[in-house]
Amino acid sequence: MKFSNRINSMQESPIRKLVPLAEQAKKNGKKVYHLNIGQPDIKTPVEFMDAIKEYDEEVLSYASSQGLPELINSFIKYFETYDIHFEKDEILVTNGGSEAILFSLLAVTDNGDEVLIPEPFYTNYNGFGSSAGVKVVPITTKAEEGFKLPNKKIIQKLVTNKTKAIVLSNPGNPTGAVYTKEEMNILRDIAKENDLFIISDEVYREFIYDGFEYMSFGEFKDIEDRVILTDSISKRYSACGARIGLIASKNKALIKEVLKLCQSRLCVPTIEQIGAAALSNVSKNYFDEVVKEYKNRRDIVYNALQDMCGVIAKQPHGAFYIIAKLPVKDAEDFVKWLLEDFDVNSETVMLAPAEGFYATKGLGKDEVRISYVLNQKSLKKAMDILKHALETYKK
Incomplete structure (x- = not known):
């Protein structure tokens, strides 16, 4: 067969x-x-476990396909600590960051399209690309150069009429690289000039060392309609087994379309969402x-x-x-x-x-x-x- x-x-x-x-x-x-x-x-923070222990409903029901309201509110509260402001209809809860990336690709690409990704990259990006029928076009970075992005001309040459998005993790997995504002400006300009989405995987946002300044693509007001943030509680709160992630974007039309994918898999597990909602109470x-x-x-x-x-x-x-x-x-x-x-x-x-x-x-x-x-x-x-x-x- x-x-x-x-x-x-x-x-x-x-x-x-x-x-x-x-x-x-x-x-x-x-x-x-x-x-x-x-x-x-x-x-894992005790707040997560305590919230689950306190759950005493007699029926374990489906959650909303978008996600539990209390969890969405918790994520809104979290992003506000970074001066990034989302509304309730700009966030979708996903089964981990992996589903968030896959759904984002499915929403903005068609079979045969291309996405640019700085390499080396999180290996499952290849799998997500295969699932979506998308070709991964690498932006090569080198260990000897600290995995810094090449100049704009080199990246621009990789863009074709099939390119639909730039995908990256910041800070980087597997490199540990933190992109500078100058590097992010290069990607911002390329996205604007070529009508591309930026799918920014920011699950390691908290883990920054040596006084490096962290910046999220969610802070770029001039491209907020083409930025898709994907995130997860897995690494941040050492809760990998909970499988709670999210998609956040100021592009409300995009969120509405991705909701169709969320509806097709019904919902994210209710119990884990209840635990995750309590994580906004974790102290600094x-x-x-x-x-x-x-x-x-x-x-x-x-x-x-x-x-x-x-x-x-x-x-x-x-x-x-x-x-x-x-x-x-x-x-x-x-x-x-x-x-x-x-x-x-x-x-x-x-x-x-x-x-x-x-x-x-x-x-x-x-x-x-x-x-x-x-x-x-x-x-x-x-x-x-x-x-x-x-x-x-x-x-």
């Missing part, structure tokens, strides 16, 4: 496809330090402490990488990822070797091969993404193991 071209063209997740090797390593008695996936170990101290912790973790990983012979890694200023270029020919083979053939006192590490974060063939083959979501003690141990592994692998 024949499967669809759509599903055949989708790549496996480079983050998850080696999980069976990790599971086998554990069965063989190894401890695996998971640096491959962005699953925070930070405690929570973020202050979390950001401080992630910065300390970033420093552990970055400083350790600088001490490894042949490794190239620029300091990331946001999110909780770092891309490292390793002194190996094939990072995926190296990661497999770590899980199958290597250990230090029955301990090893799992990384995410970075080739799958690129659309340009051949790029990222010697790179890995490291997610610094483990506690500081575990990160120090994991970095020691990685250093020893690279020395052993060379031999």
